[in-house]
Amino acid sequence: ADTSLDTYRWGRGSYANKWYTIWAAYAASKGWIDVHRRVNGDSARTGFSRIDQAHKVSTRIDQIYAPAYGSIWRWHSISTDPALCTSSDHYPVVAQLETAPKRDPTAVEANIDRSLFDDYSAWKRVETMLEHVYATTPPSMYGEGYTFAVFQEAIAHEFRELTSHKRRSRHxxxxxxxxxxxxHAEFEKDPSDGFQARRVATVRDRLRKAESERKRSRDQLARIEQRSERQTKSFFRHYKSKHSNTDIPTLSKTPDWEQHPDVKEGEATDTNEVLAEATSYHSHLSQPKPSDPEQAKVCLDALRKRTISKRQRESLEGKITLDEVIAAIRSMKDDKAA
Structure with a gap:
């Protein structure tokens, strides 16, 4: 707690908190903000959550932190509620929030042209912008959260400018x-002029070709967007062969899978015979097989030569976080099943 704002003394007691500046710097570097300060202001002296009767000091040591930049949360109130929990010398801190409701953009709002996301030159500008922001606003000085927020604002502004320029430029x-x-106006002055007639026909052909390419480009972008939003089941249903036959009409009969797997005797053509032959084969695969200890040792020795580090083992044994799942999904190409 900040001893200048988050403490209140009604006696001669003192409250030393030498770690506050370290914690404040760490929270700022992560892009966090004290919700109490966001709701009540930077100079408020309220929300004390612990009353130290022995030293006669009240402190706001229990705090809630939230993302400071680019958050969809709207904080309405934050306060202590002593009646919520009576078994502790700390008062519970209760905050109320809501998320921003989703709505369609209005006509006057600056929207980003989705075709820019497939524009290589636009992404090269983003890469240059990222290097510039991290050079002029280094995280070591301003904190990772603030630097990334500056980059987000810069890239949003850049894409809005590119969208506006694209709309202004004539196709x-x-x-x-x-x-x-x-x-055509020149041709109407003298309809008998064959040269002007050919020029009109040439321009008309060029216009027809350009309109066809523009329509094809729009259709292609629409298909890309549709494929990127298509569910996995729909993807397989869309690309499933309409003429493939998944039935197995015949299977070669193998009397002895264990000793003579290459010896065949006739074919199974009836449905029950095919099922029996398939069952026999999979039963053979599922049975335990003899293992050569010497060969097993060779394989294990080869595996032990390339071991992973302790840090890698610990990371593999850890829990898979939501951020890791989202990163893995976003790294996949379109129309790929997870």
Whole structure:
């Protein structure tokens, strides 16, 4: 707790808290903020959660921290509730929040053109911007949370600017339409001029080709977006062969899988015979097989030569976090099953 704001003395008691500055610096480096300060302001002297009767000191030592940047949470209130728990000398801290409701963007809001996400030059600018932000706002000085928030704001602004520029720039089809109107006006002055007629036809063909390419580009982006949002089951249903036959009409009969697996005697054509032959084969696979100790030792020795470190073993034995799952999903290509 900050002894200048988060303590209250009604006697001669003192409260030494030499670790506060270290904790505050650590929280800031992680991009966290004290919810009490966000709701009640930086100068509020309320929310004391522990009353030390012996030293006559009240402290706000119990605190709730939340993301300081880019959070979807809206904090409404935070206070102590002594009636919530009576078995501790600390008062419970209760906070109320809600998430921002989802809504469709309005017409006047600056939206980002989704086609920029597939633009290589745009991502090269993002890479340059990332290097610039981390060089001018180093995490070692400002904290990782603040630096990343600056980068997020910068990249959002950059993509909005690129979207605006793309909307302002004229598409080749617009320029070809203007040229076609100009050529057609010249042709109407003298319809017998074959040269002007050929120029009109040439521009019209170029316009038709440009419009076709533009439509194909739009359709391609729509398909990419659709595939990226398609569920795994829908993906397999979409690409499943419509003419494949999954039935097995015949199987070669093998009387002795154990001693003579290569000896075949006839074929199983009836459904029951095919099922019996498949059952015999899988039963053979499931049976325990003899193991050569010498060969097993060779294999184990080869495996022991390439062992993993203690740190790797501990990380593999740990719990899989939600962030790791999300990172793995995002690293997968589109239309791939997990």
């Amino acid at each position: 080749p089809t617009a320029m070809l339409r203007a040229e076609l109107r100009k050529r």
